[in-house]
Amino acid sequence: MAKTLRVVVPPHPLIAHWLTVLRHEGTPAALYRTAMEELGRWLSYEALRDWLPHRREVVKTPLASTEGTMIETSVPLLAIPLLPGGLHLWEGARQVLPNADLCLDGVPSSIESKAGVMVLLDQIDDGEAVVSILSRLHQEGVDGRRLRVITTVCASPGLKRIGEAFPDITLHTACIDADLNEDNQILPGIGDPLLRLGIRSSQDT
Numbered sequence: 699m700a701k702t703l704r705v706v707v708p709p710h711p712l713i714a715h716w717l718t719v720l721r722h723e724g725t726p727a728a729l730y731r732t733a734m735e736e737l738g739r740w741l742s743y744e745a746l747r748d749w750l751p752h753r754r755e756v757v758k759t760p761l762a763s764t765e766g767t768m769i770e771t772s773v774p775l776l777a778i779p780l781l782p783g784g785l786h787l788w789e790g791a792r793q794v795l796p797n798a799d800l801c802l803d804g805v806p807s808s809i810e811s812k813a814g815v816m817v818l819l820d821q822i823d824d825g826e827a828v829v830s831i832l833s834r835l836h837q838e839g840v841d842g843r844r845l846r847v848i849t850t851v852c853a854s855p856g857l858k859r860i861g862e863a864f865p866d867i868t869l870h871t872a873c874i875d876a877d878l879n880e881d882n883q884i885l886p887g888i889g890d891p892l893l894r895l896g897i898r899s900s901q902d903t
Contacts, residue, residue, distance in 0.1 A: 703865050704869065705874065707873060717850065720888040734789075740790075741849075751770035752770055755767070774812070776806070778831070780817070780820075781802065787820065788818050809835075809840055816848060819847075820888075822857070825858075828856070832845075845868070847869040851887060
């Protein structure tokens, strides 16, 4: 059976709310940053639902014994935000990933064979940035079963490009927008995150 890119758009009103805040052209930078962090938190929460390693364990309450669930901390988890926009998603994701190791310099030169990897980026337009980092992860032996991609919004052309290159990936997003304009911007999209967050690029200095 042929593999197909799995794109998850959680039907959660909080996710829809914070996406709408990102979309609104009048949203100030501070609230825009909060919306990115909230989407990072809720999308990561959804991504971990069927992916985070865990075990059953018997514990004693003050009155009796019962079986519970514990996170398997012996399995490492790496978070790779694509800078700078992905870092704001990470600020939210870290609240549900307290044991994750943060990789700010891109893909590490060595990744443990059991490690889970989460890639966070503000949005996916033509998919080039995602394909580039997935290629590097593939070179380090990371396949789709060990990987989750988190982003606020995706354009259909970008998803097509990613699916053709890496069909075994699972991606979590707040929305799929259909088109890109002539400047490669997502329509309707969330605008340019760097401009809306007040972040100046090296080309502006």
